[in-house]
Amino acid sequence: MADPTSPVRFYPLDAAGAARLDDQNWRGTFDLERGGHRLGRLVLAHDGRNGTGGIDITTPELVFAEGGLQPADLTPLAALLGPPVTGTARFEGRIDWSADSPGSSSGLLTVPGLDFVSPAGPVTGLKGDIVFTSLTPLVTAPDQVLTASRLESFAPLTDLDLTFGLDAAAITVAGGELAVAGGTIRLEPFSLPLDRSLPFTGVIVLDQVQLGEIIAGAGFGDRVQMDAVVSGRLPFVSDPRTGIKVTGGSLFAARPGRLSIQRTALSDLEAGGGGAVPPSTVEDLAYQAMENLAFDILTAEVNSLDEGRLSVLFHIKGRHDPPQRQEIRLTLSQLIRRDFLNETLPLPSGTAIDLTLDTTLNVNQLVSDLLDLNRARNGDVGPRQP
Known part of the structure; x- marks a missing residue:
């Protein structure tokens, strides 16, 4: 048959x-x-x-x-x-x-x-x-429903719910929702062609998702710690020839939070606002700002780049908030000689921060690393099949 x-x-x-x-x-x-x-x-x-x-x-x-x-x-x-x-x-x-x-x-x-x-x-x-x-x-x-109890991904996802329909040409997904990192991620309705050579579009919606938990689950927890509950939309196009591309994505923090980025995770730092202060001193203060940053506003623009990379442009407003209160104390002679500018200075607590952080991720490598991590969690330590 x-x-x-x-x-x-x-x-x-x-x-x-x-x-x-x-x-x-x-x-x-x-x-x-x-x-x-x-x-x-x-x-x-x-x-x-x-x-x-x-x-x-x-x-x-x-x-x-x-x-x-x-x-x-x-x-x-x-x-x-x-x-x-x-x-x-x-x-x-x-x-x-x-x-x-x-x-x-x-x-x-x-x-x-x-x-x-x-x-x-x-x-x-x-x-x-x-x-x-x-x-x-x-x-x-119409409106068929499949559920799953758990998805072991970058963070454990529970209570998956997918509503869909199938016709002669495509699978129409009316809605899908995941419980992720204290919030939900859902798919807006889209059609997936049965002809796998055809592209399709969709939108991923984040609602009250703890971004820090996802970052930790993706293996960046030793360099970046974040308490950021975010919501937003990520429109995407999936094309068998070019892969998945996000265009015009946006995220925003639903409440104040914290961010700590280790210096080893940063490169090509550009810091301003120091006036006559030497660039090296300004950069050091900027590193300190990102190691202990309490923010009130966090937004991000998300767009795909070539070769499977993803651009995430953060704009963060907050203040320096280290565990122990810091301040700069200088004598009159130090101010006159200005030799303190050659020393490492503590960034005072409460210093206002207006941070633009331009990051890129190799999504293909990130997905590969996540799948390797999931295989290890699942007890599969053998080589990946091509």
């Missing part, structure tokens, strides 16, 4: 069985398998007198296991379910036809629970029921 649609939805299956004609009535049963795995049964009934009939399609409880049957063995639509996929699923459906109508079909896919590795990390507890209003072509009822 082969799928004639383009793009292909299902890989070919072997069918074994027989059909019998008795007084213009056809009856038949066929067992389906692929690669030695029993997948289900087709039961045929057709009334030759009036030209009506149908096929019942049922599967047993399909068990997916490492080294055994995998969803990607059955359909290219399962490409996002990275191996090993473990868990169960089952399907019931029917195709009807008649001599004077185009026919109809329907089905129900039940997923009691699946664990797998997604591009963002291991997913556990994916479950839900998917109602199909057509099997030829494959179309779902």
